[in-house]
Amino acid sequence: MSSSSSGKGRTPFVGGNWKMNTDLASATALAGAVADAVLRLGAAAGEVAICPPFPYLLAVAEALRVKRSGVLLGAQDVYFEGSGAFTGEVSVGMLKDCGVKVVLTGHSERRHVIGEGDELINRKTRAALDGGLMCILCIGETLAQREAGQTDAVNERQTKAGLVGVGAEHLTSGRLTIAYEPVWAIGTGKNATPGDAQDAHMKIRRVVAGMYGPEAAAAVRIQYGGSVKGSNAAELMAQPDIDGGLIGGASLKAEEFAAIVAAAKRK
Numbered sequence: 001m002s003s004s005s006s007g008k009g010r011t012p013f014v015g016g017n018w019k020m021n022t023d024l025a026s027a028t029a030l031a032g033a034v035a036d037a038v039l040r041l042g043a044a045a046g047e048v049a050i051c052p053p054f055p056y057l058l059a060v061a062e063a064l065r066v067k068r069s070g071v072l073l074g075a076q077d078v079y080f081e082g083s084g085a086f087t088g089e090v091s092v093g094m095l096k097d098c099g100v101k102v103v104l105t106g107h108s109e110r111r112h113v114i115g116e117g118d119e120l121i122n123r124k125t126r127a128a129l130d131g132g133l134m135c136i137l138c139i140g141e142t143l144a145q146r147e148a149g150q151t152d153a154v155n156e157r158q159t160k161a162g163l164v165g166v167g168a169e170h171l172t173s174g175r176l177t178i179a180y181e182p183v184w185a186i187g188t189g190k191n192a193t194p195g196d197a198q199d200a201h202m203k204i205r206r207v208v209a210g211m212y213g214p215e216a217a218a219a220v221r222i223q224y225g226g227s228v229k230g231s232n233a234a235e236l237m238a239q240p241d242i243d244g245g246l247i248g249g250a251s252l253k254a255e256e257f258a259a260i261v262a263a264a265k266r267k
């Protein structure tokens, strides 16, 4: 079986990761502007998500609701426990109460700035999916790992560790998305060449095939992330195993983000 695929049957998915940016007023304004842009593009419901900071989830939920654009509300992180003495943490149930549909796990800033490891990321991923959220599991190598020729090994390890105990149904249903984000490309203005990104995505899909079989591998969406902009999106999105993107800096400007959504839609 070839684990590469034409992308047939996979709807591209573009996520905006706002990180620790915006304030209440700019978050609601940006959400409204993204919703308007997505409506203009005629993107179908569920093709686009935005992930504001936790304190603005309810306000952004309302800004999205009034537009009826089908843009999904996302969160940047979640804790795996349901409730209890976990100061500062936020549960799946709390996110769902706020209208959240999708959550990021294992973002490189959680891994490398905050210090999260594969086991914690796996628990979060399982809790999100088993609790009924969609989940974007983020993986990717650092510059040192890339220079040491470890890109594929790191992607394989993080994919396997992130998916321990995750049921195949979450992959075949498309509720689990993988975001491949080379750490050296995040927020740096550098991005992988479309060919390098495609090669990594194809190999990640092969890892999923080895774990779950061809049906899950063909269904799982793999987003590319790291300095994606309106100007480089088309080439990246055109690659057969790239199924959309996870966008940081460019997601803070509605028109720039919309250009990336448009490129993913043209796929």
Ligand code: PGA
Residues within 6 Å of the ligand: 017, 181, 185, 186, 187, 188, 189, 225, 226, 227, 228, 246, 247, 248, 249, 250
């Ligand atoms: P960037 O961030 O687009 O600003 O590089 C991507 C991400 O961290 O998801």
